[in-house]
Amino acid sequence: MLLLLLLQVTASCLWLGCSEVVTSFERSCPQFFFRETPPNEALEPESPAWICQRYKNQYYFATLYDRKRRIPVYSAYLYQPGPGTRPKTWMVEPQLMGPTYPKTMERERTLLDRYSISLEQLSKSQAILQDYKNLTGLNRGHLNPSGHHSDSSSRTATFTLTNIVPQNEKLNGGAWNNYEQQTMNRKTQGCNTTYVIVGAVPGNNYIAKGRVNKPSYLWSSACCEVDTNHRKSWAVIAENDRNEVELLTLGQLEDVLTQLYGRDPVSLFDSDCPRE
Numbered sequence: 001m002l003l004l005l006l007l008q009v010t011a012s013c014l015w016l017g018c019s020e021v022v023t024s025f026e027r028s029c030p031q032f033f034f035r036e037t038p039p040n041e042a043l044e045p046e047s048p049a050w051i052c053q054r055y056k057n058q059y060y061f062a063t064l065y066d067r068k069r070r071i072p073v074y075s076a077y078l079y080q081p082g083p084g085t086r087p088k089t090w091m092v093e094p095q096l097m098g099p100t101y102p103k104t105m106e107r108e109r110t111l112l113d114r115y116s117i118s119l120e121q122l123s124k125s126q127a128i129l130q131d132y133k134n135l136t137g138l139n140r141g142h143l144n145p146s147g148h149h150s151d152s153s154s155r156t157a158t159f160t161l162t163n164i165v166p167q168n169e170k171l172n173g174g175a176w177n178n179y180e181q182q183t184m185n186r187k188t189q190g191c192n193t194t195y196v197i198v199g200a201v202p203g204n205n206y207i208a209k210g211r212v213n214k215p216s217y218l219w220s221s222a223c224c225e226v227d228t229n230h231r232k233s234w235a236v237i238a239e240n241d242r243n244e245v246e247l248l249t250l251g252q253l254e255d256v257l258t259q260l261y262g263r264d265p266v267s268l269f270d271s272d273c274p275r276e
Helices: 002-015 108-115 119-125 152-157 169-173 175-187 250-261
Strands: 019-022 048-055 058-066 071-078 138-142 164-168 193-201 205-207 212-214 217-225 231-239 246-248
Touching: 048 152, 058 152, 071 164, 108 119, 138 169, 164 169, 164 212, 169 175, 175 217, 175 231, 193 250, 217 250, 231 250, 246 250
Parallel strands: none
Antiparallel strands: 019 048, 048 058, 058 071, 071 193, 138 164, 193 217, 205 212, 217 231, 231 246
8 A cells, every 4th residue: 555655656746746845945946046045034934834846847946835824935936937828727735734745736636536635634734725715806826927937837837826825906917917027027138047036924814714814015026147247136015905016126125024024134135136
């Protein structure tokens, strides 16, 4: 029986895709951070999970997940936009239930059927599709958007519930979308490599009968390498109940997040990324 389960897990990882809950981004998937340096501990929640998001045996981005609030704290990725269709299938992360579960980024139904896992078991560890049904004025908002990726697999990998938050629908389809599509395209002109970290500040309200936190703010930051000697950065923040996005410097965003979290000073990128 154990051998059969191991064969199932191996086959799933090879043919479907794996996401790994790890102990450190630096050791497991540092390539999504400028100078391989993730944000400091000032943003870490009480019950964190570090996820290297892998699909079809390749890493595509990294997510710090808040197990208690069932939302991502941030997702980090490389900005590599390209043409293509928007995926429609949502996936979940089995390893949030425990290290003995498969590393497979998988559809809810497939996971429940293949591994005899109950929906109740899954729902204790993370948000599920049911949590995002029948919302009023909110929808599923990506931190790492599919449109910032260049091929089908990389876009599909962003469609995990560990990468989304309850976002104001007008903001998601309005000013935030404008930033993702137009402002980012304009700001990245001349960049060879652009590292992006997008996050959500926990709020006081919840959806799904108190299961999933509704963030009070969403924010995005970018560090662009123009060449080996020149870099530039920028950032934005938005209240999650207004269709407005405020453009900031990286240093200003770090200061605002420091005030909102009320902990140690926040540092999102290595010090070689300019703050002004």
